Every structure is written in C-alpha cells, then in structure tokens.
Amino acid sequence: MAVRSVEATRAEDTRLLTLDELRAQLRAVGEERYHHKHPFHLMMHEGRLSRGQLQAWALNRYYYQSIIPVKDSIILSRGPDPVFRRAWRKRVVDHDGDATNNNVGGIHRWLKLAEATGLRAEKVRSGEGILPATRFAVNEYLNIVRSRSLLEAVASSLTELFSRDLISLRMEKLRQHYPWLAGGLDYFEARLTQAPEDAKFALNFVHENAKTRAEQELAIQALRDKCDILWAQLDALYFAYVQPGWPPPGAFRMNGEES
Amino acid sequence: MAVRSVEATRAEDTRLLTLDELRAQLRAVGEERYHHKHPFHLMMHEGRLSRGQLQAWALNRYYYQSIIPVKDSIILSRGPDPVFRRAWRKRVVDHDGDATNNNVGGIHRWLKLAEATGLRAEKVRSGEGILPATRFAVNEYLNIVRSRSLLEAVASSLTELFSRDLISLRMEKLRQHYPWLAGGLDYFEARLTQAPEDAKFALNFVHENAKTRAEQELAIQALRDKCDILWAQLDALYFAYVQPGWPPPGAFRMNGEES
Numbered sequence: 001m002a003v004r005s006v007e008a009t010r011a012e013d014t015r016l017l018t019l020d021e022l023r024a025q026l027r028a029v030g031e032e033r034y035h036h037k038h039p040f041h042l043m044m045h046e047g048r049l050s051r052g053q054l055q056a057w058a059l060n061r062y063y064y065q066s067i068i069p070v071k072d073s074i075i076l077s078r079g080p081d082p083v084f085r086r087a088w089r090k091r092v093v094d095h096d097g098d099a100t101n102n103n104v105g106g107i108h109r110w111l112k113l114a115e116a117t118g119l120r121a122e123k124v125r126s127g128e129g130i131l132p133a134t135r136f137a138v139n140e141y142l143n144i145v146r147s148r149s150l151l152e153a154v155a156s157s158l159t160e161l162f163s164r165d166l167i168s169l170r171m172e173k174l175r176q177h178y179p180w181l182a183g184g185l186d187y188f189e190a191r192l193t194q195a196p197e198d199a200k201f202a203l204n205f206v207h208e209n210a211k212t213r214a215e216q217e218l219a220i221q222a223l224r225d226k227c228d229i230l231w232a233q234l235d236a237l238y239f240a241y242v243q244p245g246w247p248p249p250g251a252f253r254m255n256g257e258e259s
Numbered sequence: 260m261a262v263r264s265v266e267a268t269r270a271e272d273t274r275l276l277t278l279d280e281l282r283a284q285l286r287a288v289g290e291e292r293y294h295h296k297h298p299f300h301l302m303m304h305e306g307r308l309s310r311g312q313l314q315a316w317a318l319n320r321y322y323y324q325s326i327i328p329v330k331d332s333i334i335l336s337r338g339p340d341p342v343f344r345r346a347w348r349k350r351v352v353d354h355d356g357d358a359t360n361n362n363v364g365g366i367h368r369w370l371k372l373a374e375a376t377g378l379r380a381e382k383v384r385s386g387e388g389i390l391p392a393t394r395f396a397v398n399e400y401l402n403i404v405r406s407r408s409l410l411e412a413v414a415s416s417l418t419e420l421f422s423r424d425l426i427s428l429r430m431e432k433l434r435q436h437y438p439w440l441a442g443g444l445d446y447f448e449a450r451l452t453q454a455p456e457d458a459k460f461a462l463n464f465v466h467e468n469a470k471t472r473a474e475q476e477l478a479i480q481a482l483r484d485k486c487d488i489l490w491a492q493l494d495a496l497y498f499a500y501v502q503p504g505w506p507p508p509g510a511f512r513m514n515g516e517e518s
Contacts, residue, residue, distance in 0.1 A: 132396075132484075132487035132488070132490070132491050133392060133395070133396065133491045133494060133495070135399070136392070136395035136396045136398070136399045136488070136491060137391075137392065137395045139395070139398075139399055139402055140394070140395045140398055140399075143398055143402065225391075228391035229391070229395070231391070232391050232392045232395060235392060235495075235498060236392070236494070238498075239494060239497075239498040243502075
C-alpha cells in the first residue's frame with residue numbers, strides 16, 4: 001500500500017510547482033533536516049555547553065565560515081550575466097568585508113566570536129585542530145557548487161530561508177546563558193538582515209530558472225544535501241566533544257533494515 | 260624549550276630521507292592514525308558488533324569501495340607515461356573486474372560481503388541510507404587525487420602498507436565471531452595479495468619522485484589525510500550506530516586548549 005501511494009504521488013510529480021508550493025517544499029526540507037533541531041544546538045540554547053565545547057564549535061565552524069566566500073566566488077564565476085553577478089557579489093563582500101565602507105566582513109566577525117570564547121584568532125585562522133569530519137563536510141559544499149548545475153548551486157544556499165529564526169533564538173540564548181560571549185555576537189547581528197535578503201534572491205532565481213518539475217526536484221535535493229552538510233558538522237562536534245549517537249535524518253537505521 | 264626543539268628538528272628537515280627512512284616515517288603515520296586502532300574495528304574483532312552494526316558497516320563502506328576505481332581512474336588520467344599507467348591500471352581491474360579472466364572484481368566481492376550480512380545487493384548498490392558523513396569523507400579522497408600533485412595522489416594510496424595485517428586479523432576474527440559471514444570474505448582474500456603489490460609500487464614511486472624533503476613531507480601528509488578519511492568513516496558509524504565520543508588523533512582537545 002505504501003508503495004502504491006508513492007507511485008501515485010510520483011505520477012503527479014510532473015506538474016511544475018508554483019512559487020508558493022516550491023517555498024513550502026523547501027521549508028519542509030528545513031523542518032526535517034536543518035540543524036536547528038540538532039542536539040548540539042539544543043544544548044547550546046539550554047545553556048548546557050561548556051566553554052571548551054563552545055570553543056570547539058567556534059573553531060570548527062570557522063572553517064565553514066572561511067570557505068563561504070570561496071563557495072560564493074565559484075558561483076560568481078558561473079554566473080550567467082552582470083545582473084546575477086552583481087547580486088551574488090554582495091555575498092562575497094558580506095563575508096570578506098570592504099575596506100572603503102569600513103565593513104570588516106563575516107570572517108573577521110566570526111574570529112571575534114572565537115576570541116570571545118577564549119581562543120586566539122591566529123590559532124583559529126591556522127585551522128590547527130579542526131576535525132577532519134568538519135573539513136570533509138565543508139569541502140563537499142565546494143564540490144556541490146563546482147560540479148552541479150548553477151541552479152543547484154544557488155539552491156544549496158537556501159538554508160538562509162531558515163537561518164534568521166535560528167540566529168534570533170541563538171543570540172537571545174547565548175546572551176542569557178553565556179553572558180561572557182555577548183561581546184562576540186556581531187557576526188549574528190549582521191546575518192539577521194543579510195541572510196533574508198540573500199534567501200529572497202536565491203528563491204526567486206530557483207523559481208524562475210527551474211523550468212521542469214525534475215529541475216525543481218534537483219533544487220530541493222541540493223537544499224537537502226546542504227542541510228546534511230550543516231548537520232554533519234554538528235554530529236562531528238557532538239561525537240568528539242559531547243557524547244552518544246544516532247543516525248541523521250534519512251540515514252540507515254539498524255532496526256527494520258534487514259528486510 | 261619545546262618550541263626550540265621543534266625548530267632544531269626543522270633545521271635538519273631539509274635532508275632527503277632514504278627509502279628506509281621514508282618507509283619508517285610512513286609507518287609511523289600508520290601507527291598513529293590508521294583505522295586498525297579505531298574502537299569500531301576493535302569491537303568488530305572482539306565479536307561485540309551486532310548484525311545490524313555489521314550491516315551499517317558493509318553498507319557505508321560499500322560507498323568507499325565503489326569510488327576506489329573512480330579514484331584510480333583519476334590517477335590513471337594523470338599518469339605520466341605508459342609504464343606508470345600500465346602498473347596503475349591493475350588497480351582499476353582489481354576493483355571493477357575483468358570479464359575475460361573471470362575476475363568479478365572487488366566491488367562485486369564487497370556486495371557479496373554485504374549480502375552475507377543480510378542486506379540486499381540492489382539496496383546496497385542504490386546507496387540509500389548511507390551516512391552523509393561517509394559520502395563527505397569518501398568524496399574528499401576524490402578531491403585529493405584531483406587537486407594535489409600526482410606524487411601526493413599516489414602517496415594517499417599508501418594505507419595499503421598497513422592493510423595486509425589488518426585484513427589478516429579481520430578475516431580470522433570475523434570467522435571466529437561471526438561464522439555466518441564466512442561465505443562473504445572473498446574481498447579480503449583477494450586484497451591479501453593485491454594490496455602489498457600495490458603498496459610496493461606506490462612506495463617506490465614516491466621515493467623516486469619526491470625530489471626534495473618538502474615533497475617527501477607533502478607525501479607523508481597525504482597519507483595522514485588519507486588515514487583521517489578512513490578514520491572519519493568509522494567515527495560516523497560509531498556515532499550513528501554504537502556510542503560515546505572522542506576526538507580523532509591530532510584534533511582539537513578541550514583541555515589545555517585555551518592557552
């Protein structure tokens with residue numbers, strides 16, 4: 001019966017989704033696998049992480065932050081026209097900064113956060129001690145924007161649809177539980193406005209450029225894969241610096257697998 | 260003091276290592292971070308893994324096995340001459356098989372092992388349920404052989420220097436603790452002779468082609484990175500299907516880090 005209903009769904013699946021339907025499907029992916037539900041974040045928001053665990057988080061996520069403008073430069077290099085590239089270039093500026101506008105950029109702001117946890121910026125920048133699993137997950141983001149279609153590369157950025165809510169909550173909880181971190185939150189402050197602007201552009205691009213339902217499904221899958229990249233980074237942190245174990249959403253489960 | 264002695268070591272580090280010294284340094288990397296010491300393997304060899312855990316292992320490692328001839332084809336495509344390519348081509352044949360010689364190949368043999376754990380070959384081949392962290396780690400192997408020098412790409416294969424001992428032990432322990440798996444061990448049987456042949460060729464290649472100590476160090480680092488790729492796959496398995504947490508060798512440790 002389950003199999004038949006899947007087939008029935010598939011039969012309808014050739015119809016192009018409207019913008020609202022596409023947004024709803026993308027949001028459903030976020031509800032299932034965005035890292036706001038990861039136990040490492042839940043612990044952070046409940047004030048249950050130690051300073052050392054917050055250091056491990058700031059250090060490892062620095063690697064992610066540091067490749068974001070590389071990732072966006074790859075997309076920039078694949079951009080079809082000046083209008084697209086002008087819009088996308090904003091992202092590189094957001095993270096790398098702009099000397100003339102006195103904008104230090106997101107990477108610098110993340111280093112400030114790492115310093116607020118008690119790490120030395122030079123040590124963080126060196127990458128020493130970052131978990132291999134962090135590198136592998138983050139490098140996969142580069143693989144995706146290099147090797148898939150531009151549509152999928154753009155769609156993989158759409159976790160920004162979900163980040164504003166998570167960042168708002170995080171800022172409140174970090175201030176509440178770790179007041180000594182309060183001076184390091186500029187990164188998040190900036191993202192509160194940057195991320196929604198970027199998400200809006202990317203969502204419209206995906207809607208306008210996915211000409212078939214199959215292309216829309218590829219875009220949705222790219223978002224799913226991006227969520228896995230974020231989730232795996234927290235798994236690695238949790239495994240190395242906190243405890244227990246469970247498979248991420250969608251992964252092999254031991255019970256009921258043997259049929 | 261510690262810093263001075265590091266500098267003293269570095270000052271001597273321009274001297275080219277002999278073949279024996281190079282082999283010794285590569286073996287030291289294996290002693291530190293090859294996955295023979297990973298708790299998931301220790302549990303396997305002590306008979307403490309459940310059938311479901313062995314399934315998770317066979318399923319996830321299938322992804323690794325399936326990209327090995329892709330990885331070797333990339334190296335083949337970068338090979339400098341027919342002599343190198345003829346030697347390296349053997350690896351692609353070892354894994355993909357050869358219809359005329361009635362050699363089914365390593366990928367097929369791994370599927371037999373997965374079937375012996377109770378999984379369906381078709382399901383394993385589909386890749387469904389493989390941990391994202393497995394894909395990220397394995398894809399990093401492709402990144403390395405694509406983006407680094409040929410010397411480093413070849414050196415990253417040198418975990419084969421260590422695999423014979425691990426495979427001998429594993430076959431003995433699998434037969435002892437999981438006799439129902441005994442019919443699925445052809446993959447390991449074949450690797451007992453293939454891996455040492457391949458390691459010998461690769462070691463000589465690295466020795467002959469690393470013209471400076473700096474190049475030798477890059478080759479050693481490539482082996483270290485490859486070990487991390489293997490280790491991270493078992494971390495992901497352990498985290499998803501077994502338990503606790505500890506950082507892999509060389510990674511950030513929470514205590515003593517804040518200095």
